[in-house]
Amino acid sequence: MAQTAPNPANQVPDDPTARLPTARVIARGADWTFSEFVCRSGPQDRPFEEQHDFAAIAAVVEGSFQYRCDSGRALLYPGAFLLGNPGGCFECGHDHSTGDRCVSLQFTPALFEEIAASAAGSHRFRFTSAMLPALKPLIPPVARLEAMAAEGGSAVEELAFQVAETVIDAVAGGSGMSQAPSPADARRISRVLQHIAAHATEPLDLARLAGIACMSKYHFLRSFRRSVGVTPHQYLLGLRLRLVARRLLCSAEPVSSIAFDAGFGDLSTFNASFRTQFGTSPGSFRRAHGKLMAA
Secondary structure, eight states: OOOOOOOTTOSOOSOTTSOOOEEEEEEEOSSEEEEEEEEOOOTTSOOOEEEOSSEEEEEEEEEOEEEEETTEEEEEOTTOEEEEOTTOEEEEEOSSOOOEEEEEEEEOHHHHHHHHHHHTSOTTOOOOSSEEOOOGGGHHHHHHHHHHHHHOOSOHHHHHHHHHHHHHHHHHHTTTOOOOOOHHHHHHHHHHHHHHHHTTTSOOOHHHHHHHHTSOHHHHHHHHHHHHSSOHHHHHHHHHHHHHHHHHHHOOOOHHHHHHHTTOOOHHHHHHHHHHHHSSOHHHHHHHHHHHHHO
8 A cells, every 4th residue: 555654744734824844755665764854833833633644753853842642742852752653643733942853764554563563562562652751772773863864874774673673662661651741841841951952062950950940950850850751961961972973973083072072071981871871882883883874
């Protein structure tokens, strides 16, 4: 059955003034598609209901937005994954910011069932959450997806299956699921996420972030973790490591320069964090995955 590739927000709305996202197909197979979507909608644009024709797994690279689907609602932010069941209706909105960029994998229902049968033990598996937060196991595949979106590569299909297995396994295990924030908290946490994204390479402490959210440090920490799924420090560390991984794959710059530029002040701490996150040293990561990019 021939179908056009879906995306997190690709159907024509009944409001002709809404600014639709632009889509760029990076790679595709007979039953999967890897695309990049750039959305420029903002608070002035009314959300509209759409439908996932395929199973959708989209990594948010830039920006934040609200997402509602048949399995719940969530605040999406860089590093998090948007999840969509085939046939499910959904809605995206930008109540607190303008624009976002995602790299998206779409799988036909038949292929998704095959992957789910292996990763979750059942071909009837469906996503029970609207998103996955920026969990530790998901940072490496997000970095590789982003690098492949920018530079291309010959191993996209292999990576697509790996990402799907990792995401399905995380959902099936119920690990690190976030909770939908209240509208007020969503607005405040969105403001903090935008600030972190814009100043990720600078020193950021809890007091400063709580001040941006206009919350006490305790209430902010609790609200951030409930909304995002990780603490502010864990999120910032993951964001910096993803920036480093992207530059390792896309440039020949010295590892030390990349680490310092990303906000790491101590190389030993950086190397330990990178090895903990990616399971290997920065140099080994570049040699292993850089060859795939070069191919």
